[in-house]
Structures are given as structure tokens and as C-alpha cells.
Amino acid sequence: MRFSVRHQTIYRYSAPVRLAAHALRLNPRPDAGVLVSRVLAIEPEPIFRGETIDRFGNLVTRVDFAGLSEIFRIDSRFEVDVAPAPAPLGEPPPALPWGSDTRDPNAAFLNGDDADGAVRAFARKLAVESEGDALPFLDRLNETLYRDIRHDIRPEGAARPPEETLALGHGACRDVTVLFLAACRSLGIPARFVSGYQAHADTPDGRRHLHAWPEAFVPGLGWRAYDPTHGVEVSDGHVALCAAPNQVATMPVEGGFFGEGVTCNYPPSCLLPLATGRDV
Structure with a gap:
């Protein structure tokens, strides 16, 4: 599948401001697929621009600015070829639940403290129904959340606590993702939050949005x-921009501005990733 993505973000300020240094996570992950082309246009022009790979394997563009501006515009365009995920191979993983080890290279993705009693009971029930088998558990968790948690569009705000989403029975993609992570981690399965795009978006408002989904690490099979x-x-049908232990570390634009009494007009409609996919 070839993805053609254009993602525009526009901040407008009530008066000229000085932009702080920013981190932009709008590049496909190096392991997301084969990059065909990529352009990242920024207004005003940064005085510094550099790219780094963060500790979670994400490509991050760091920029800094001089002078004043009443607008901050980011226009990201890229094409990337994404191949289907390989079928699971390798030895069957051990029965759930798994123990935790701080020396595990995936320990950062294994914080079981984000699951309360209700989430733990929910995960244990699915694990019992899956006879302690990790892959059937993950399939069952995925299917259960799809069936039982109604999908909302919520343009603003951080992901809700997992127990709140479980109790409400509805949430945005980021809320459902955090609930999936908490259920996995409560059983010792490392799991991470992924931000990116989905080619065949099916949203109640018919518009394109950044998407979130979870990944779980299974020994011998990988993520x-x-x-x-x-x-x-x-x-x-998905292309990942960023993967991290939590939503905060995947934010597409991270930074701020300096300007006393200045307000920022940043309606949700400014954030319109236009992602299309086609078979190649």
C-alpha cells in the first residue's frame, strides 16, 4: 500500500510572538515502510533545523526560531510504501500472566500501575477465556474493545484514564488505545502507544484525523x-509516525511561544491530515 499524506497544522496568534524551540513528530517511523518522498515546510523559516532518532526509534525534527511572527504553519507531505505485516512465526510464548523484569529492554513499556482493579479484572477474564495464550488474548482484547467501546470523535484533550473509558463504554481512538495498553501491561505484556494514519478511515464525521492504536510485544514474535x-x-492500511510508552511522547507538535497576553487561535479544523492509500 502506498500512502500519500498531507498534514497541515496552523497556529494564528492575536499579536506577534516569539516561538520557542519545537519538536515535530510528523515523519514516518524508520520501520514504517519504504519512504518514497518527504517534504516538511515550516513558516516562519527556522534558524535551526535538525533531525534525530529518539530513544524509542522515532524520527524527530527539532527546530528553533528568531524574531517575531503572527503565524506558525507546518505543512508535512510524504509518500511511503507499507508492506503487510508478516505472519507470526516462532515458538509459542509462555502462558499469561508474565512476570516483570526491570532489566528487560522493553521495561519502559511495562508499567502495570496504569491499570486499576476493574481493568485488571477485565484483562484477567479475557486471559482465562484465552486459556492463558498470549496471541488469542490479544485477538480477544482487540475484538472485545471494538465490540463494547463505542467510537467517539473528541478533537481535544489527552487520553482518558483506562478505567474511565471502560466504565463509560465509549471513547476516542486514543482512549481505547490506552485501555488496551493497560490491560496488556496488567498481565506483564509490554505495550506501546502508536500515532499515525489509517488509509481507510471510517469516522462518524467523515473527516480525516490522526489515528492512534496499540502495539504489544510478544517474545519470539516482536511487536x-x-x-x-x-x-x-x-x-x-496503517502508517506509524511515532511509538512511545504513552500518548504524551507521541504528540505531533511539541513546543510553545512567548507573548504576554497573546492568545492562540488553534481550532481543531487546523489539524487536517489528508491520508490516502492505494495498492502498488
């Missing part, structure tokens, strides 16, 4: 990606 918002395993 396995699921989309509980749509009830599918992630394959070539």
Missing part, C-alpha cells in the same frame, strides 16, 4: 499491532 477502534490487526 504486534492492533486497531481496537476498527477491530482489525494492523497491516499495510
Whole structure:
């Protein structure tokens, strides 16, 4: 699947401001696929621009500015070829639950403290129904969240606590993702938050939005990606921008501005990723 993406973000200020240094996470992850082309246009022109790979393997563009501006515009365009995920191979993983080890290279993705009693009970029930088998558990968790958690569009705000989403029975993709992570981690399965795009978006408002989904690490098989918002395993219909232990570390634009009494007009409609996918 070839993705053609244009993602525009526009901040407008009530008076000229001095922009702080920013981190932009709008590049496909190096392991997301084969990059065909990429352009990242920024207004005003940065005085410094550099790219780094962060500790979670994400490509981050760092920029700094001089002078004053009444607008901050970011226009990201890229094309990337994404291949279907390989079928699981290797020895069956041990039965759930798994123990935790701070020396584990995936320990950063294994904080079980984000699951309260209700979430733990929910995860244990699914694990018992899956006879302690990790892959059937992940499939069942994905299907259950798709069936039982109604999908909302919520343009603003951080992901809700997982127990709140479980109790409400509805949430945005980021809320469902955080609930999936908490359920996995409560059983010792490392899991991470992924931000990116989905080619065949099916949203109640018919518009394109940044999407979120979880990945779980299974020994011998590596990271396995699921989309509980749509009830599918992630394959070539998704392209990842960023993966991290939590939503905060995947924010597409991170930074601020200096200006006393200045307000920023940043309606949700400014953030319109236009992602299309086609088979190649």
C-alpha cells in the first residue's frame, strides 16, 4: 500500500510572538515502510533545523526560531510504501500472566500501575477465556474493545484514564488505545502507544484525523499491532509516525511561544491530515 499524506497544522496568534524551540513528530517511523518522498515546510523559516532518532526509534525534527511572527504553519507531505505485516512465526510464548523484569529492554513499556482493579479484572477474564495464550488474548482484547467501546470523535484533550473509558463504554481512538495498553501491561505484556494514519478511515464525521492504536510485544514474535477502534490487526492500511510508552511522547507538535497576553487561535479544523492509500 502506498500512502500519500498531507498534514497541515496552523497556529494564528492575536499579536506577534516569539516561538520557542519545537519538536515535530510528523515523519514516518524508520520501520514504517519504504519512504518514497518527504517534504516538511515550516513558516516562519527556522534558524535551526535538525533531525534525530529518539530513544524509542522515532524520527524527530527539532527546530528553533528568531524574531517575531503572527503565524506558525507546518505543512508535512510524504509518500511511503507499507508492506503487510508478516505472519507470526516462532515458538509459542509462555502462558499469561508474565512476570516483570526491570532489566528487560522493553521495561519502559511495562508499567502495570496504569491499570486499576476493574481493568485488571477485565484483562484477567479475557486471559482465562484465552486459556492463558498470549496471541488469542490479544485477538480477544482487540475484538472485545471494538465490540463494547463505542467510537467517539473528541478533537481535544489527552487520553482518558483506562478505567474511565471502560466504565463509560465509549471513547476516542486514543482512549481505547490506552485501555488496551493497560490491560496488556496488567498481565506483564509490554505495550506501546502508536500515532499515525489509517488509509481507510471510517469516522462518524467523515473527516480525516490522526489515528492512534496499540502495539504489544510478544517474545519470539516482536511487536504486534492492533486497531481496537476498527477491530482489525494492523497491516499495510496503517502508517506509524511515532511509538512511545504513552500518548504524551507521541504528540505531533511539541513546543510553545512567548507573548504576554497573546492568545492562540488553534481550532481543531487546523489539524487536517489528508491520508490516502492505494495498492502498488
